[in-house]
Amino acid sequence: MKCEKCGAEVKDEEIFEFRGMKVCEDCYFDLMNPPRTCDPWASYAAKKEAERKGQDILADLSDEQKKLLDLIRNRGRVKKEEAANALGVSEDEAERIFSTLHHMDLLKGEKKGETIYWTSVN
Ligand SMILES: [Zn+2]
Structure with a gap:
């Protein structure tokens, strides 16, 4: 039938x-x-798209930006002096690299008492 x-x-x-x-x-x-109006596959696809864009951002980073990001992700948080030492750059230069990554929402500053630490957003 x-x-x-x-x-x-x-x-x-x-x-x-x-x-x-x-x-x-x-x-x-x-x-x-x-x-359904709330399609789990649609939000899954949106999440994947965001992840893909996130990877593109990382691919566009300079070597120094990647180094700083790796350093902070490995240590959890660093002080500006530590970052400058580890990267072999001046503190001003480290600050400039941090500020770029900060604008990209990858890193953030965190104040503990009088000390400012740089830490990863994720
Ligand atoms: Zn049928």
């Missing part, structure tokens, strides 16, 4: 009944699970 929804030819034993309609298995599950 024919599915009353899509018209596909279906064997009698593979017909499902949904609110009086005789439909094939595919249509039956479509009717049982109508597409």
Whole structure:
């Protein structure tokens, strides 16, 4: 017999009944699970897209920016002097690199007492 929804030819034993309609298995599950406005796949895709963009940002970083980011992600947090020493640059230069990464929302400053630490946003 024919599915009353899509018209596909279906064997009698593979017909499902949904609110009086005789439909094939595919249509039956479509009717049982109508597409919802909050589509988990849509938010999943959006998340993947954001991750992909995040990786693109990292690919665009200069070597010094990557070094600072790695350093901070490894240590959790560093002081400006420590970062400058580890990178072999002046504190002003370290500050400039930090400020770029700060604008990209990758790093942030954190004040503990009188000391300012640089730490990773994630
Ligand atoms: Zn059907």
